[in-house]
Amino acid sequence: MMSRRPGNSSRRFGDGKSKSSPLLSIALIVVGALFIIGYFYKGSGGLVSRIDSVSRVEGAGDYLCSGEVQRAIPVLQKTYGDSMHKVLHVGPDTCYVVSRLQKEDETEAWGVEPYDVEETDSNCKTLIRRGSVRVSDIKFPLPYRPKSFSLVIVSDTLDYLSPKYLNKTLPDLVRVSTDGLVIFTGIPTNQKAKVADVSKFGRAAKMRSGSWWVKFFLQNNLEENEAANKKFEQASTKSSYVPQCQIFHLKSLH
Numbered sequence: 001m002m003s004r005r006p007g008n009s010s011r012r013f014g015d016g017k018s019k020s021s022p023l024l025s026i027a028l029i030v031v032g033a034l035f036i037i038g039y040f041y042k043g044s045g046g047l048v049s050r051i052d053s054v055s056r057v058e059g060a061g062d063y064l065c066s067g068e069v070q071r072a073i074p075v076l077q078k079t080y081g082d083s084m085h086k087v088l089h090v091g092p093d094t095c096y097v098v099s100r101l102q103k104e105d106e107t108e109a110w111g112v113e114p115y116d117v118e119e120t121d122s123n124c125k126t127l128i129r130r131g132s133v134r135v136s137d138i139k140f141p142l143p144y145r146p147k148s149f150s151l152v153i154v155s156d157t158l159d160y161l162s163p164k165y166l167n168k169t170l171p172d173l174v175r176v177s178t179d180g181l182v183i184f185t186g187i188p189t190n191q192k193a194k195v196a197d198v199s200k201f202g203r204a205a206k207m208r209s210g211s212w213w214v215k216f217f218l219q220n221n222l223e224e225n226e227a228a229n230k231k232f233e234q235a236s237t238k239s240s241y242v243p244q245c246q247i248f249h250l251k252s253l254h
């Protein structure tokens with residue numbers, strides 16, 4: 001009796017344990033898996049941001065076209081005028097572009113930063129906290145309603161997307177605009193921008209030729225804005241502005 005009781009109770013205890021242990025082990029496996037996924041996810045993210053911060057210290061040349069957007073703002077003002085009242089910029093270093101745009105009279109500006117900005121300056125942190133800048137993977141639809149912005153400007157980002165994603169992202173950029181989309185994209189002969197890319201974005205930038213883009217726009221029923229093209233060229237000439245990126249002007253949908 002005496003010996004059976006502890007035996008029983010231990011078996012009962014054991015039974016209880018064996019009932020809960022499959023659940024427990026499943027929970028442990030799930031938690032473990034989450035940890036592993038989290039580790040790799042965070043690991044890669046951490047790497048990206050580390051390399052980012054290093055390259056940012058080295059200079060803005062890595063994101064050639066985001067810098068180009070900042071230089072082109074006066075020319076864009078002359079081209080788009082009132083259509084610059086509500087601008088969305090999509091691209092790396094968007095905090096700089098948004099800050100620059102916000103200095104313009106009668107221009108409200110928002111930004112989407114497609115890459116990790118873990119280590120960023122206080123100005124950028126403030127913009128993110130205020131909601132002026134969002135960090136968002138642009139392989140997914142933009143978190144904005146149709147026609148949320150008068151003008152959408154995208155730089156560099158498209159060079160890192162395969163045609164499969166471009167097919168979705170480019171129409172989505174057009175979707176959130178009312179008066180047009182301006183694309184700043186790399187020039188194929190520019191080798192400088194290609195060096196650090198793979199480690200940074202997981203995919204090398206592919207600089208496409210002008211004719212490649214024009215064909216791509218046609219395939220996707222996206223129409224170039226000839227009037228804006230012309231105005232932009234004229235304003236560039238007047239300001240002696242020579243772009244170091246290819247610039248395309250697309251019409252919004254009506």
Ligand SMILES: *[C@@H]1O[C@H](CO)[C@@H](O)[C@H](O)[C@H]1NC(C)=O
Nearest residue numbers: 162163164165166167219220
């Ligand atoms: C992109 O879209 C175009 C037009 O709809 C189509 O012809 C092309 O095959 C698509 N490309 C990819 C990679 O999905």
